[in-house]
Amino acid sequence: MTINFSDLVTLYRKVDIKESTQAECCIENDTTLSLIENLTSDDNSVTTRINILGGKLQVGEIINLEIRQPELSLGWLYDSIDKFIKGDFVRSLPNDKADRKPYYIKDIKYYSEDTNTPKIIVAYKAVRELLIRLESMSSYLDDSGRKIIFVGKQTFELHYDVSSNLVAFKTILEGLANNSENKLKTIKNFCKWLDVDDVNRHSNEKKSILASVLSDIQTGSQPLEICTVIENIERLYAAAQGQFDNYLEDFKYEKFVQKLEENSEKFISRVNDSISKVLSQILALPIAAAAPVILKGSSSNSQVIIYIALLVYAIICSFALSTQKAVLNNLISEVKGFETQGKLPQSLKDRWVIEKAKIYDLIEKQTHLYCVMITVVYLAVVYSFYNISSAMPVFWSGILFIVVAILGIAIYRKIKPKV
Numbered sequence: 341m342t343i344n345f346s347d348l349v350t351l352y353r354k355v356d357i358k359e360s361t362q363a364e365c366c367i368e369n370d371t372t373l374s375l376i377e378n379l380t381s382d383d384n385s386v387t388t389r390i391n392i393l394g395g396k397l398q399v400g401e402i403i404n405l406e407i408r409q410p411e412l413s414l415g416w417l418y419d420s421i422d423k424f425i426k427g428d429f430v431r432s433l434p435n436d437k438a439d440r441k442p443y444y445i446k447d448i449k450y451y452s453e454d455t456n457t458p459k460i461i462v463a464y465k466a467v468r469e470l471l472i473r474l475e476s477m478s479s480y481l482d483d484s485g486r487k488i489i490f491v492g493k494q495t496f497e498l499h500y501d502v503s504s505n506l507v508a509f510k511t512i513l514e515g516l517a518n519n520s521e522n523k524l525k526t527i528k529n530f531c532k533w534l535d536v537d538d539v540n541r542h543s544n545e546k547k548s549i550l551a552s553v554l555s556d557i558q559t560g561s562q563p564l565e566i567c568t569v570i571e572n573i574e575r576l577y578a579a580a581q582g583q584f585d586n587y588l589e590d591f592k593y594e595k596f597v598q599k600l601e602e603n604s605e606k607f608i609s610r611v612n613d614s615i616s617k618v619l620s621q622i623l624a625l626p627i628a629a630a631a632p633v634i635l636k637g638s639s640s641n642s643q644v645i646i647y648i649a650l651l652v653y654a655i656i657c658s659f660a661l662s663t664q665k666a667v668l669n670n671l672i673s674e675v676k677g678f679e680t681q682g683k684l685p686q687s688l689k690d691r692w693v694i695e696k697a698k699i700y701d702l703i704e705k706q707t708h709l710y711c712v713m714i715t716v717v718y719l720a721v722v723y724s725f726y727n728i729s730s731a732m733p734v735f736w737s738g739i740l741f742i743v744v745a746i747l748g749i750a751i752y753r754k755i756k757p758k759v
Contacts, residue, residue, distance in 0.1 A: 343378075343379070343388060343414065344414070345410070345414045345415035345441075345442045345444075346442075346451075346453065347375065347378075347379065348379065348388060348390075348409075348414065348415070348417075348444070349409060349444050349451045350375060350376055351365070351376065351379060351390070352407070352417070352444055352446065352449075353449060354366075354368075354372060355405060356405065356468050357446055360419055361404075361406055361407055361408050362393075362404070362405075362406065362407075363404075363405045363407050364402055364403070364404055364405070365402065365403055365405055366401075366402050367397070367398065367399050367400065367401050367402075367403065368399070369399060370399060372399075373397065373398070373399055374404075376392075376397065376403070377397065380392050380405075386411075387411045387413075387414065388405070388409060388410050388411075388414075389408040389409060389410045389411070390405060390406070390407050390408075390410075391405065391406040392404070392405060392406075393405060393406050399433070405549075408469075412441065412443075414442075415441045415442040415443055415444070415452075416428070416442070416443035416444070417444055417446070418439055418443060418444070418446065419444070419446050419508070420445065420446065420447045420448065421445055421447060421448055421460065422506060422510065424443065424445050425464065425502065425506065425509065425510060426502065426503045426506055426512070428443070429464075429468065429500070429502055430470075430486055430500070430501055430502075430503070432468050432471055432472060432485055432500075433471065433472065433475050433481055433488075433500070434475075434481060434483055442471045448460075458517075459517035459518070460513055460514060460517045462517065462524070463513045463514075463516035463517045463524060464513055464532075466516070466524055466527045466528060466569060467512075467513065467516070467527065468611060469527075469528075469531050470501055470527050470530065470531055470534075470569075470570075470573075471566060473530075473531045473535065474488060474498065474534065474550075474569070475488050475536035476534070476536070477534055477536065477546065477547045478490050478498075479491040479495075482497075486499060486500055486501035487499055487500070487563075488500065489547050490550070490551040490554060490555070491547060491551065492551025492552050492554075492555055492557060493551070493552060493555060496554070496555055496558060496563075496564060497563055497564065498554065498563075498564045498566065498569065499563045499564065499565050499566065500566045501568065502567070505567065508567055509566075509567055512567055512570050512571065515571075523570075523573055523574070526573050526574050526577050527573055529577065530576065530580070531574060533577070533580065533581065533584075534546070534550070542584075542587070545587055546580075546584065546586070549583045549584055549587070550580060552583065553576050553579040553580050553583070554569070554576070556579065556708050557569070557572045557575065557576065576601075602745045639694070644728055647724045647727045647728045648724070648728060650720060650723075650724045651719075651720075651721060651724035651725065651728070654717050654720035654721045654724060655721065657717050657720075658714065658717045658718075658721070661710065661713055661714055661717060663695075664710075665710055668703065668706055668707070668710070671703070672703060675696060675699055675700070675703075725741065
């Protein structure tokens with residue numbers, strides 16, 4: 341027959357403990373008799389560690405039993421709350437909730453599966469949960485030395501082996517049990533604050549803050565004890581919350597709005613400057629083109645020189661305009677990537693759509709301006725070539741065209757951005 345720890349607990353609660361492993365049990369009825377026979381049978385006694393020392397196995401008789409720690413596959417048996425705290429607390433780390441065994445504490449007759457939990461056990465569970473949360477926020481665990489290591493402004497250790505000062509630890513638990521509405525509530529809230537399973541909840545910043553506030557309560561070179569942490573829990577929680585609130589100031593909605601508006605203004609300013617920077621140069625082309633007409637009375641050689649100068653100026657303008665168009669193209673890429681690279685919160689996405697529409701409208705107008713200006717430049721180039729060709733022999737006009745083309749290609753290759 342399969343033995344469960346709950347079967348053992350049923351017997352534990354019926355016996356009268358005489359010594360650590362000695363107990364008496366009155367066989368009240370057939371159910372109790374059947375339970376004892378099953379637990380002390382040859383097949384089960386090795387697992388249950390319960391043996392009959394004396395007495396008759398029949399209803400109405402009192403028998404003497406030896407009750408020792410059963411096999412750990414069943415659960416834990418503790419003589420007292422002190423031994424429970426001393427043994428269970430250090431086993432909390434490294435924590436594996438799936439491997440938690442049931443337990444029974446003799447002196448307070450408490451079974452871990454009971455629905456009614458004594459106040460001191462409630463306090464103990466809260467402190468144990470706090471220890472687990474602190475370890476999850478630490479840099480690493482030295483479970484052999486019973487130390488949690490934190491790295492902040494300085495490296496320091498949190499000692500959690502309460503066996504060296506069990507009386508003080510139990511006194512703290514009793515104080516928590518009698519003051520459950522205050523410190524216990526703070527401990528539970530602190531545990532909730534320390535819960536950083538979600539990687540998007542500023543876990544690294546919380547770890548840094550925790551290390552800082554813990555180091556503040558450390559006294560001199562003395563190692564920090566878990567008792568000290570519990571005694572200062574209100575101060576720790578308030579300090580951690582205060583520092584975290586200050587940190588979150590940088591993530592307020594208003595600051596994201598300000599960031600969005602500043603970046604939107606920068607984009608608009610840069611778009612306006614992109615093509616407009618060379619506007620004055622392009623506007624000078626019509627004046628330069630009119631100069632030969634004004635000097636029509638001059639010699640043909642003078643006019644050729646002016647047309648050549650106009651041609652060179654138009655080529656320079658074309659390169660300047662192409663550079664600014666490349667800047668405009670880069671701005672388009674930046675605007676497209678701002679939504680993801682700028683890490684805007686979801687609440688500002690709709691507002692960014694409006695701002696983006698304004699920016700794209702300006703980009704479209706600047707693109708139209710570019711098309712008009714590059715057309716003027718090309719017309720100036722054609723106009724210059726035509727007049728130079730008219731004033732020069734065909735041979736020299738062809739030579740000039742080839743030279744200008746070669747120079748243009750060479751200059752373009754020289755100034756072309758390298759990818």
